[in-house]
Amino acid sequence: MKFDNILAEINGFGKFQIALFLIQILSRITLPCHFLLNNFMAAVPSHHCNIDALDNGAVFGNLTLDQKLAVGIPAERDGTPSSCQMFSEPQYEYLSGSNSSKGSLTVQCQNGWVYDKSTFKSTLATEWDLVCSRKGMNKATATIFFIGVMVGAPVFGFLSDRFGRRPLLLVSYLSSLIFAVLSAFSTSYVMFVILRFFTGMSLAGISIISIVLNVEWFSIEHRTFSGVIISLDWTIGNWILVGIAYFVNEWRKLILAVTSPLILSIIAWRWLPESARWLVAKGKTDAAHHYIMKCAKMNNRSKCMSTITPATLLESAETEHGAKKYTFVDLFRTPNIRKLAIYSGMLWFGVAFTYYGISLNITGFGLNPYLTQFIFASIEMPMKIGVYYFLEKVGRKHGQMGSMLLTGLCLFINIFVPKDKRTVRTVVAVLGKSMSEASFTIMYLYTTELYPTVVRQNGLGYTSFLARLGVSISPLIVLLEDLWHLLPAATYCAVAVGTGLVASLLPETLNTRLPEFIEDIEKPRRQSPRMEIQ
Numbered sequence: 001m002k003f004d005n006i007l008a009e010i011n012g013f014g015k016f017q018i019a020l021f022l023i024q025i026l027s028r029i030t031l032p033c034h035f036l037l038n039n040f041m042a043a044v045p046s047h048h049c050n051i052d053a054l055d056n057g058a059v060f061g062n063l064t065l066d067q068k069l070a071v072g073i074p075a076e077r078d079g080t081p082s083s084c085q086m087f088s089e090p091q092y093e094y095l096s097g098s099n100s101s102k103g104s105l106t107v108q109c110q111n112g113w114v115y116d117k118s119t120f121k122s123t124l125a126t127e128w129d130l131v132c133s134r135k136g137m138n139k140a141t142a143t144i145f146f147i148g149v150m151v152g153a154p155v156f157g158f159l160s161d162r163f164g165r166r167p168l169l170l171v172s173y174l175s176s177l178i179f180a181v182l183s184a185f186s187t188s189y190v191m192f193v194i195l196r197f198f199t200g201m202s203l204a205g206i207s208i209i210s211i212v213l214n215v216e217w218f219s220i221e222h223r224t225f226s227g228v229i230i231s232l233d234w235t236i237g238n239w240i241l242v243g244i245a246y247f248v249n250e251w252r253k254l255i256l257a258v259t260s261p262l263i264l265s266i267i268a269w270r271w272l273p274e275s276a277r278w279l280v281a282k283g284k285t286d287a288a289h290h291y292i293m294k295c296a297k298m299n300n301r302s303k304c305m306s307t308i309t310p311a312t313l314l315e316s317a318e319t320e321h322g323a324k325k326y327t328f329v330d331l332f333r334t335p336n337i338r339k340l341a342i343y344s345g346m347l348w349f350g351v352a353f354t355y356y357g358i359s360l361n362i363t364g365f366g367l368n369p370y371l372t373q374f375i376f377a378s379i380e381m382p383m384k385i386g387v388y389y390f391l392e393k394v395g396r397k398h399g400q401m402g403s404m405l406l407t408g409l410c411l412f413i414n415i416f417v418p419k420d421k422r423t424v425r426t427v428v429a430v431l432g433k434s435m436s437e438a439s440f441t442i443m444y445l446y447t448t449e450l451y452p453t454v455v456r457q458n459g460l461g462y463t464s465f466l467a468r469l470g471v472s473i474s475p476l477i478v479l480l481e482d483l484w485h486l487l488p489a490a491t492y493c494a495v496a497v498g499t500g501l502v503a504s505l506l507p508e509t510l511n512t513r514l515p516e517f518i519e520d521i522e523k524p525r526r527q528s529p530r531m532e533i534q
Contacts, residue, residue: 003277004220004513006308010292012219013226014299016273020217021229023272024210027173027265028230029237031207033258034180034199035149036238036359038142038475039373040245041254044125044135046116048073049086049109060090070094074106084109084132108132119369121249128189135479137189142360142475144193148200149207150468154328156205157461161326161454165213166274172205173269177262184255204468208460215448216277216456217295220511227445228388235384238377246370281453281516285313326455328462330518337455337521341462343505344447347400348463350499351443353470354407355436357492358429360475372426376433383434387441395510396446397503403439404500407432411493415486436496450506452515 004012051072055061060068071090073081088105115126125131130138160168179202183195211230218226241258248254276295279288289310296305331341359376391399410432417425451459480487515521 002513003280003516006292006313007217007219009304009308010296010301011299012217013222014295014301016295016298017214017217017222017226019271019298020214020273021226023265023268024214024230025233025236026261026268027169027206028210028233029240030176030259030261030265031203032234032237033241033244034145034203035356036241036373037255037258038145038360039369040120040123040241040249041251042124042130042138042141043120043369044131044138045118045120045123046080047083047113047126047131048081049084050111050114051086053111054087054090059092067095082106083113086110119249123251124192127251130189136476139475139479141193141196143472145196145200146356146468146471148197148202149204150200150465150472151197152201152204153208153464153468154458154461155201157208157457157459157464158328160205160209160212161278161457164274165209165216165278165457166269166272168205169209169213169272170266170269172202172209173262173266175202176206177259177266180255180259180262184252184259200468204464208464209457211444212448212456212460213275215445216275216453216514217273220513223449223514224388224391224445227448228384228391228441231384231441231444232381235377235380238373238380242370242374242377245373277453277514277516280313285310288313326458326518328458330455331459331462334518334522337452337518340450340506340521341459343502344450344459344463345466346502347443347499347506348447348467349470350495350502351404351436351439351470352467353474354404354411354492354496354499355440356471356474357477357488358411358433358436361478375426375430379430379434380437383438384441387438391442391445391510395508396442396449397506397508399442400439400446400503400506401500403435403442404496404503407435407439408493408496408500410435411489411496415489415493439499446506446509449509449512449514452517452520454517 048069049072051068054068054072060071063071069081071087071092071094073086076082085106086109088107109132113129113131117126120126124141125138128134128137156168156172159171176199179195179199183192183199186192186195211227214226214230215223244257245254248257273291273294274287276288276291279285279291289308292308292313293302293305296302330337332338387399410428414425414428414432417428419425447460447463448456477488477491480491513520
């Protein structure tokens with residue numbers, strides 16, 4: 001008896017599955033809070049050079065603030081004070097309305113910067129002066145965090161395939177909480193980025209293990225729903241991030257606030273079940289039978305368990321396969337799974353690269369960062385509901401292709417929209433963000449259905465590694481605007497379109513059985529019994 005048949009008998013979508021989702025939402029809402037935290041934690045407020053050194057005890061000290069800025073800092077084309085330059089000496093002739101000064105010499109800021117604290121009381125940029133020539137260091141904080149996620153994904157993928165989903169989730173909860181709290185008390189930039197690396201590495205475990213644990217407990221006809229419903233916690237977490245960031249405008253307190261739900265996750269972990277599908281695949285049928293009995297009892301299907309015993313589970317496990325230890329090498333050992341690994345890896349890289357290119361650039365549309373983030377979060381809810389019905393009717397493959405190609409189209413349109421058309425740019429960006437969010441939602445579900453159980457976490461770890469590689473590079477692409485102001489947008493657009501074309505090379509998984517072993521990948525997939533009857 002296949003595990004999918006067992007799930008159908010005990011109800012693959014009941015109180016047990018709902019409880020599983022609710023327990024995991026406590027930890028998963030912290031993911032967007034940390035993944036998008038740089039939008040607020042590393043925000044760069046308006047700033048200008050500190051010109052107190054120009055005070056010679058004479059005329060300068062009697063000037064108003066506006067007059068001091070006029071004589072001490074050169075103006076940009078739009079009339080605002082320069083962010084990175086100052087005059088070496090006060091240029092008093094500017095007070096008379098003169099637009100030029102013979103012999104005026106501008107220099108880089110000599111005594112630090114003065115920051116506008118009306119929106120953000122403190123950020124990484126204001127804490128360690130990560131502006132002007134050091135602005136790359138500010139962007140690097142996001143890159144280093146996602147490198148940590150990139151490293152953590154294959155590590156936790158391998159370990160959870162070897163030792164189970166449940167224990168590795170607890171490790172992720174504890175390590176994420178510890179490293180995040182320590183990072184909030186960093187005394188230097190180097191200490192902070194090191195701790196953020198390990199925070200990202202730990203959060204990777206929550207990201208990839210929780211989605212797999214959910215999908216492995218849902219029946220075939222409810223897999224789409226499970227994949228979409230668990231992605232809604234990203235939207236909820238996004239809203240929570242905006243709310244917390246609005247009221248907590250100091251970066252240290254902000255880290256502590258968005259990490260606090262992990263305390264509840266650690267407490268609730270005791271009620272989290274292990275994946276019975278994984279246990280069966282590993283030949284641990286007694287433990288699998290325990291959780292299946294628990295599921296049947298909660299779903300009021302205990303009578304169905306009369307024919308399901310550890311012996312029948314052992315028979316379905318094909319123990320000659322279950323005893324084998326699988327590694328990342330198995331993802332490339334045979335032809336079909338090798339192609340699957342290559343194409344899915346490219347897909348994850350492109351989707352993540354594009355998604356975070358849009359999500360981490362909320363200040364690029366000229367609106368309030370809180371409002372932009374709230375709009376980006378709010379568009380996700382109706383989009384994900386639409387994705388659910390679309391996937392049920394059309395399938396994963398065409399959904400993945402279409403969402404990425406439309407994302408590329410929106411990015412392409414925004415290249416030609418002038419920057420002073422802020423509303424138009426934001427509307428197009430929101431549409432592109434919604435399409436990108438749809439592709440991310442589909443991608444998680446699609447990938448868990450593509451890989452067999454014995455290497456599913458290895459597959460998710462490998463693809464997540466490539467995704468985080470894309471995310472690590474994505475924030476740095478913005479720095480290319482120094483070469484050509486349209487180069488970042490053109491890069492994101494090209495990657496989005498290319499990724500959509502790669503998706504066309506993957507097989508459809510709508511209403512097919514989840515593969516248990518690599519051998520299932522090397523032969524044609526069978527539809528579920530329900531579809532075969534139809």
